Amino acid sequence: MSSPTRWAGVPLTDRRIERRNLLVGAAFTLFGEGGESAVSVRSVCRESALNTRYFYESFADTDELLGAVYDVVAADLNAEVEREILAAGGGPLKRLRTGIRAVLGFSSADPRRGRVLFTEARANPVLAARREIAQDTLRQMVLSEREQALPDVDRTATLVAAAMYTGAMAELAQQWLSGNLGGDLDKVVEHAVRLVLPTT
Secondary structure, three states, X not given: OOOHHHHOOOOHHHHHHHHHHHHHHHHHHHHHHHOHHHOOHHHHHHHHOOOHHHHHHHOOOHHHHHHHHHHHHHXXXXXXXXXXXXXXXXXXXXXXXXXXXXXXXXXXXXXXXXXXXHHHHHOXXXXXXXXXXHHHHHHHHHHHHHHHHOOOOOHHHHHHHHHHHHHHHHHHHHHHHHOOOOOOHHHHHHHHHHHHOOOO
């Protein structure tokens, strides 16, 4: 466990930020490898080599910690998707294709990310609430891209397609991570794009 000398010379605010980051990193490892049941105050403190009192310095309980883990992974995913889409350029079709590839690629590059974002988020109410917000953000993105690509399509059809795609994206990611869709990411992405933009 940590000793007082570990933080010698480090400003108080920086100490707290560093300890919080250590706890989040430890919880990510435990949660990503063993699921929610692997995360407890004791296991997180052991993994991060911090005293229990430092846990409560940053978090009220493990649910709050898991929420922070989800937020960090989701922020990293959003940054990756935005970076890839910006680099790709092009029209709505290319951006959509790039975005789907970025989501699946980000998740499979480190399967722990996929577990945090898609698998375990179904059961825990804190994570489920965050997932709902993330899905709404995705739905808005799909609406925007589809309306740009298919401006003459009935609005209701666009809303239905966006709603169905948003719900299916999490399942798509889970099936991709489990290996049930094969290993050809390009083919998976193309089929997913056609569900949103069926005329392409």
